Amino acid sequence: MTRLSPLSLLQAVMGIIVVLLWVVAARADEAPSRIVSVGGAITEIVYALGEEDRLVARDTTSNYPAAALALPNVGYIRRLSPEGVLSVNPDLILAEEGAGPPEAVELLQEAAVPMIEVAGGYSQQAILDRIRTVADVLDVPDKGEDLAARVKADLAIAVAATEGLDEKRVLFILSMQGGRIMAAGDETSAQAIIDLAGGENAVSGFVGFKPLTDEAITLSGADVILLMDRTGDHGITNEQLFAHPALGVTPAAQTQSVVRMDGMLMLGFSVRTAQAITDLSQALQAAGS
Template structure:
């Protein structure tokens, strides 16, 4: 099982982003791009400085009252600049690249926050947001580290990791599953589980043969909690697939659902999410 990056590596990860050295304590009209960035800003008590957020920023619920400038990977420069920001804080990966180039050339400070699906990566993200805000940190970074350390201890105590299949969605009777190098794999391992599918990178639909070979003990899925998807119907459809029904997870009806941003956002709640997933897998605590 791949080992998580130690939390201490956050210092090295942060050093790779020299643009974060210049804080903006005077900024009062901030646009936040990326759900975890927005969560960190709220957790650090700086939400009064926000004037807009992107579509992925739906937590905490109060953030939904802010104007939405679009999906973080499909932004328009006009949409972001229309709210007259004096600072843009965006998670690495925002785009498209031409829009980011326009925003960076607009004269508005643009700070890119490092992404990272690991304990060290999420710590680097927290430190980066705190540095850009140049505001007192009300214990957010310390609390995050404590949660991550607790999750790491729980994971280390697991003798026989459960095989977890992360199913992003169902498409035409096939499971769109997480392979290697994904946020889903990272949180599964942080919780003491083992990714059941490692034969490819990213996400791909699985053949019936691949599902059977994966032999998951548990199937993990996301839940946005917005009522758009009938969860009971989706669960029944999933467990009704012959290939899934033949696996240990299918035979036991073991399907775990967790909020998508909580599970995969790698924000201030990541340590708690890993612990919650660990308890769901192993029944500890």
């Protein structure tokens, strides 16, 4: 066997190092191909961009399109399972703002898994910004611009169709456990979609979702009760709603005006929001008629 001189051996080692550095650099330049999508809005955008083949897992809120349900589930957006995320060997976690809990995020950071948080927001511009951000991360900016343009046009048509409609007072109820009404106030996704659909939030003066007093419910003068379309233990029937003494005296109770919509469609603020605006606007106008 031929022995290499020290100089030749050094040159060979240096050559290997150069190759390895080139491979690492090449991989660093590659767009992510094993992505965990956390947040239904993000997942919908990835599919709308035609980049779904790069997804290897999703969170519980990612329930649209139906094909996404075939992906491994890594838990609820705010209660992620680090073990579940790491089990799919991702090269990127693409998450909506507020994903967690913090200890889960810390564990993923310690495992050196890159995580990009996409800003939230409930305006039309926020939706377009979210689309462009996801497209840039996936290295398909042209697709992002095309999708943003289509969504912007759809939103404009949907909002224009609500002009001149009766502005009904809408009370969005998140839950009513123990008879306590948890409702949407200012700066919430529910208020934003109600406004876009041509309605008026029946309660205000507080930020976020809070329990209401019976007096506040009565004074809301709600024409329509808006709920997420849930089943099982989380479902609320009309009978349960209007058996509540305060809800029972609202205008909505007199006309039995209740609207139920898919939660992600209504509150996701993603590529389907124009459809949500149209569906909700039509439902509000039909309520009580």
